[in-house]
Amino acid sequence: MRALFIHIKRLFLLGTVTVLISSCAKPKTELILLGTVHQPIENFNADSLYNILVRISPDVILYEVDSSFFTDQFEFNTSWKSNEYKATSKYTDQNKVIIRPYDFTGRNEYRKAIGARPTDGLAKALLDSLYQTGLLNPADQLQYESYLQVNDTLNALAYYGAASFNNPATDSIAQSRQQLQYESLAKIMEQYPVFSDIHYQMENGDSISFLDGYKRAGEFWKMRNEAMSKHILHFVNTFPGKRILVLNGFFHRYYLNKLLLPVCNEHDFVIKNFDEY
Template sequence: MKHLIALVLFLTANLCFSQNKTEIYVIGNIHDSVPNYNPQILSAILEKIKPDIIMHEVDSEGMKEYETMSDVKGNEITASNIYTKKHPVTVRLPFDFEGRNQYRKDKGMVPTDNLTVQLIDSLYKTKSLTTEETKIYESFLNSTQELMKTAALSPEKFNNKTTDKLSEKRQDSQYHELLKITEKRQEFAARFVTKPNGEKISYREGFKLMSGFWDLRNQTMASNIAKTADKNPGKKIVVLTGFLHRYYLIKLLNKMNNNKFVIKEFYDL
């Protein structure tokens, strides 16, 4: 009898514990309003989840702008405003790398990142890349095109494991495979931009820094989300991020999980 009572108490405790786990919904977004994904669609998703906390892909300054500026646009903040107007007790928090935009400019990652890809594209179109370099760049182009097609579908289509794998392939191609081109070719070492402090930085070095920052930024964002989850047991947290970040954040959150939170999909409710 004692063993039976102990078993019942154990199962009851486990049930209560599992019910008290924080729920995290990582929603991959298209930032700008399009017919297949707009603030009304996202606000309907938020209503379905009914989150206690909404986390935005901005830093603390960006969050202040979100909350105070009347002309801020974008799917995430517009939908968030619609939801919090109906549910004013909802907490909104930033989770991005602090000072992200200025940091990238100061280090010279911007605008070397875009200029580097533009140069690779120019070399590709003039057939100046080697066979191996061409394969690398075409793989990047093909995965980008496939993702663009997926992004034209319903939000469930760009919020699932299949698209997460494609996003990972595309981002790995951009931030790791393209380095094989920039590290070898002299064109990327011979072109420069000037940083805010007046120093020059080559396309090669700037793009390399940006590639490293992709990992650092996602690691920081995942850590901020995990800390928020740890501080808010039993709450529902919606993380609004660009859908290209989704795979990375979920992967890191699963590694950080201390069995206090569970990651769910909005369409499984």
């Protein structure tokens, strides 16, 4: 009987120690990749985003710009009319939260410097003109129409609210859309000499063909998402155990998930969706 009592006592003490260890364990870092739409539209505006911020109650908000948009004290040095700026500004007025930039440094200037912009838009406009006037061969016409259909489907989802563009199904459509834009359309352009023959003069005096500029835009899409994910991981390691909200235009969400999910265990964090709060 005494032996049984001692055994039960040991089990009780062991359970108590286990509970104490569990209660003292370091909380897991939570990363929420919140896809957004930058400008107000039906069913998603600054107020919609603000309400989501209140629900999540983040410790850290990562903002889709680079450090040039912040002071040395990480305060905004400019203002925008975007949903993110209005919602974040309202939230920080009422709550203590850390704001940090995480985008590719000097993204707009870099795109211009490598000739990716505005040639990407010019090349795409030229391709659309060839399509509209019936100058694409049947196979290329079908491929371009596939892009238009996926693009329209993805953009339409933005009008149904945050839940409609923060889910795996929409992420899959976004991935298809970006692959069609930067891979399939580039292959179509390669078949038509006009895209190699027409050049755009860059600010440094050099010129670049529409085709090469468009391809560089596709390369930059990969570079930018890789840089963003690298910066996000930096903040995951800087703020362990915190709830980190990443504001991102929802076309990026699939790519960030693809890059970050494989390293969750290595960096000790979990990725959660906004509707889990």
